[in-house]
Amino acid sequence: MNLHEYQSKIRFSEFDIPIPKGKVARSPQEAYEIAKELGGPVVVKAQVLTGGRGKAGGVKLAQTPEEAQQRADEILGMDIKGHKVLRVLIDQASEIKTEIYLGVTNDRAARQPLIMASAEGGMDIEEVNRVSPDKIVREHIDPFLGLRDYQIRNLAYGIELPRELWKQMMQIARGLYRCYVESDATLAEINPLIIDGSGNLLAVDGKMSIDDSALYRHPELAELRDTSAEPAAETQARAAGLSYVKLDGEIGCMVNGAGLAMATMDMTKLFGGSPANFLDIGGGAKADKVAAALRIILADPNVKAVLFNIFGGITRCDEVAMGILTALDEVKVDLPMVVRLVGTNEEEGRRLIDEAMIPHMVSAATLADAAQKAVAAARSA
Amino acid sequence: MNLHEYQSKIRFSEFDIPIPKGKVARSPQEAYEIAKELGGPVVVKAQVLTGGRGKAGGVKLAQTPEEAQQRADEILGMDIKGHKVLRVLIDQASEIKTEIYLGVTNDRAARQPLIMASAEGGMDIEEVNRVSPDKIVREHIDPFLGLRDYQIRNLAYGIELPRELWKQMMQIARGLYRCYVESDATLAEINPLIIDGSGNLLAVDGKMSIDDSALYRHPELAELRDTSAEPAAETQARAAGLSYVKLDGEIGCMVNGAGLAMATMDMTKLFGGSPANFLDIGGGAKADKVAAALRIILADPNVKAVLFNIFGGITRCDEVAMGILTALDEVKVDLPMVVRLVGTNEEEGRRLIDEAMIPHMVSAATLADAAQKAVAAARSA
């Protein structure tokens, strides 16, 4: 789960990381009030869960409250890479002397957290990594020992941070790592961490991603999820415990397992069709979960055919069959459906489907067979 | 640093370990008031930093407040193994169905904390260990992982704890380990942990020892040190950063290093004398520290001769010499003194001593020479 910039920065400040004074506005009028309260020039920043907002014109400087209001009016409602801007952050503007990068993430290859710093922070940090990777200083962190002071000194030394700022860097890096661990984050990033006009370090932009598997032990973070900008279907899917991503194609896919779901999508493409979604009903899915998944697929007007591909392991085919039947009791479906059930309790599952004698529903034995039938059905629909 | 029973139990209760209701009394009258407030039978328990108080009569049951007052009167002022009883703990008496032992300590051989439990707790637990060590269940704790729940189940299973008490045991063992870690303890022990009349676990006696090296980060624990029952010299020595133990002999020893101090004591005995104390001035001792050490030695009326044995490593002999001279400026000494200075800056140290021309002071080259001279001087004094 990704946090907005303003959410990340509030979290950072709870771990002793200095951030600019600022507040979130939902309207130009609110932006005016906040800018007036802050006094002096401000930055108006679109709050969207995607990168590249700066280049898209989602970040603007404003010298006066009136100008802040005007900029907020321009930015609110913008569409940035498919994300509608519903909030802007109004931050006190800072003079930027230097832009530093400081981030903690999981290095899956090393199986350890990794903290990275660079004297060349800012929007082009990935380019810095490509062109001169040695300009990014890296320290792997033993998860049992945590980030040690000497490692922060290695970073400060490596990026040639002026010595008078080492103490501030110590506090910020310690805070960032604690924030990462205590939030069960997979990413906690300050970019840029600036040296401001008065020569102090300040975290002017921040990003955090939280490990979804750990949200159960961080209810206060789970509440921060912003569902306002995502498709309603994705919100519904999450509530039902499903993993769903809307795509542009015409074949609705319901599959158990992420790998098989991707392979199923790949197959529809291979046979000339195109998937309407990625949908993984997960392991051990029960009838109600399957019914919810079916409702989400059918709510997409682009869908011309539905492909069920269930390979039963921990999920039992009879339960999937019951789920399909339950959903079809509630939702009238005129679309062609292709069902493939293989694995645990497959005979029972197939028997339930066959006995129900649903119109427009055909069964398939192999994955290729199922994909071809679904593509053909979508074409003729 | 050892904590009293009542201090340990208060600390335990901060970590969710159930303890009996109780309070400390410094007088029989206070004992009466507390017993009255608690209601019902109470136990009156001497608070001394030594074992074996039960066998010495320092623990008594009282049915009424009047009886509690009387028992407190008997126990307060008692001498238990050289420790004067200045406080009694008045605890609500509990019916004891079973006595369990539960303790965490450092296992230096394994270099890990060790938690131990036994169904045969109580005063004879060391005897249980000697006779049937398998009746004590042991789990080593990875200091990085901490005590895991499965280990507590291993203990509960191993001591055949009734299953309905596993949940309470889980809470108590988790609390005891957290208490051990968060106190930087070297020992945290509940003995006995009883099953009481209502079938619940209750920590009726407790002991904790704190790692002296870690006290700097636990000021709240450092404050708990009870100096009221220890010899004034030991309190003064600690304040001066010295390690001092009073003994019964006549040769006052001032040595740098615990090993050398013990060897020096051994030597006085070997040559027919007897050490008045163990005194380690530690590494890098400065003049003021040495002066303080000398004052403590001279305050002991049994001392008939003083033996200085300094082998300079991190401690410099010239500083020791200055310390001796400074102390002799302030304290008139009529006793014979034997001085041996070897190691770092030994020439400078000897020169300072020689130039000062102190009466009754002889120097020695070897340890044997120094010990023999000190024993001879003490005899003729």
Place this chain on the structure above:
Amino acid sequence: MSILANKDTKVLIQGITGREGLFHTEQMIEYGTDVVGGVTPGKGGEWVLGKPVFDTVKAARDATGANASVIYVPAAFAVDAMYEAIDAEIELIVCITEGIPVLDMMKVRARLDHSSSRLVGPNCPGLLTPDQAKLGIMPGHIATPGNVGVVSRSGTLTYEVVYALTQRGIGQTTCVGIGGDPVNGTSFIDVLQMFEDDPETERVVMIGEIGGTDEEKAASYIAAHMTKPVVAFIAGQTAPPGKRMGHAGAIVEGGSGTAADKIAALNAAGVKVAEHPEQIPDLL
């Protein structure tokens, strides 16, 4: 021959009395796996499916001589279950449970590296040696004995491939699902090495997916160390690019992780890569 488990493997079930544990234990026993007992704290002394239940893994191991364990306990307790199995020196631990936080798994993994145990998973279907033993949730009837080793990061996609092999009369030595979590106990390379060393395994199928760089590393390993032919499939060729936030991921993993990268790396290592799962038998 086979790898990791065979008919002599004595298997313990951690979480045997839970709904999923019970269901799959029954299937494992039916398959012929030598399930010797189970562990559910607080239920020691009971019997389920004719097997004794113990309170602790140590007690269960001491009583049964188990040398393998399959974990079906919920995510919040699975980490403790893994540590318990490691501490009891269980040789092979298969963790089916999904949803374990990655920071927890980093610690488990560090502990494993200094232990005598091997962990397969978490978030995996487990493994299956046809007609001998099934440790986990793979449907038994889709596999058949033979000389192809199968290793996969995916769950159900593994079944798909094994099923396709069996349908075409191509049997397997052992099928191993290593799980798709960022940090897990056993890697592609670990299993490829075991297959390379297993005299009965003649060919190997490897099933990967987008994300991470494990397939690329496996490709390097295959090029350098494997004599047996390997056929691969990579899922996610049509998946939309992830909604990645921040730069740290890109800095750590560089440009790799796409299906195209992985396929290129495997091709360069001499590995045939199938266009779809059911094409794998043709390429073997």
Place this chain on the structure above:
Amino acid sequence: MSILANKDTKVLIQGITGREGLFHTEQMIEYGTDVVGGVTPGKGGEWVLGKPVFDTVKAARDATGANASVIYVPAAFAVDAMYEAIDAEIELIVCITEGIPVLDMMKVRARLDHSSSRLVGPNCPGLLTPDQAKLGIMPGHIATPGNVGVVSRSGTLTYEVVYALTQRGIGQTTCVGIGGDPVNGTSFIDVLQMFEDDPETERVVMIGEIGGTDEEKAASYIAAHMTKPVVAFIAGQTAPPGKRMGHAGAIVEGGSGTAADKIAALNAAGVKVAEHPEQIPDLL
């Protein structure tokens, strides 16, 4: 020959600008030790005693090629200093600092066990190879080259013994103070093994004291593995019994730990035990 350090050992000083660090670095240099630089965070770029100061151990190692480090920093920072040296893959780390909490040392020790570094100490005088190198605070002039290896848990008592040997014309290969803390980096057995393997060392002196069971374990090791004669001394024969509280210590360590126990164990292993330190030369 010698063990642990010789004239080619390139030594770094952690805490070189501190009062004790500076004093003893000067003595180490005077003794002829190849001190190549020091580390004091925030003072990188300065020079003291003609040696460059660095901000971090990594930077110092990269610039100087140091393969050993001596730590003189205060207790509150010594743990971080040890981790830093381990992380920088310094082969030999000597920690002089005393007063490190035992729970911290348990973690350092666990980390060391999976590293390429050896730690001597903490709370130790360090080590000295006569006329070659002095890593720590042993006074240099009391030692002289020869063929006796000395290992000791004690600080100043070690000097006493080395001095006694030198006075009698008996030289040393290397003198090692392993420190008296409950958990440390190098044990008696580690050093005894090095002396056994060192061709120049012909005889060994071991100095123990009351408490713990390290001397008893060393005795078992000597009986089983050592061909070279060992002479020992145990300090604390007249020490009063400790004011032990609670039972856990007694349960863990049993009845051992007294001087009498240790002497008996050593005698049983064929080790001659001296009555006092200055008697050791007679027994060699």
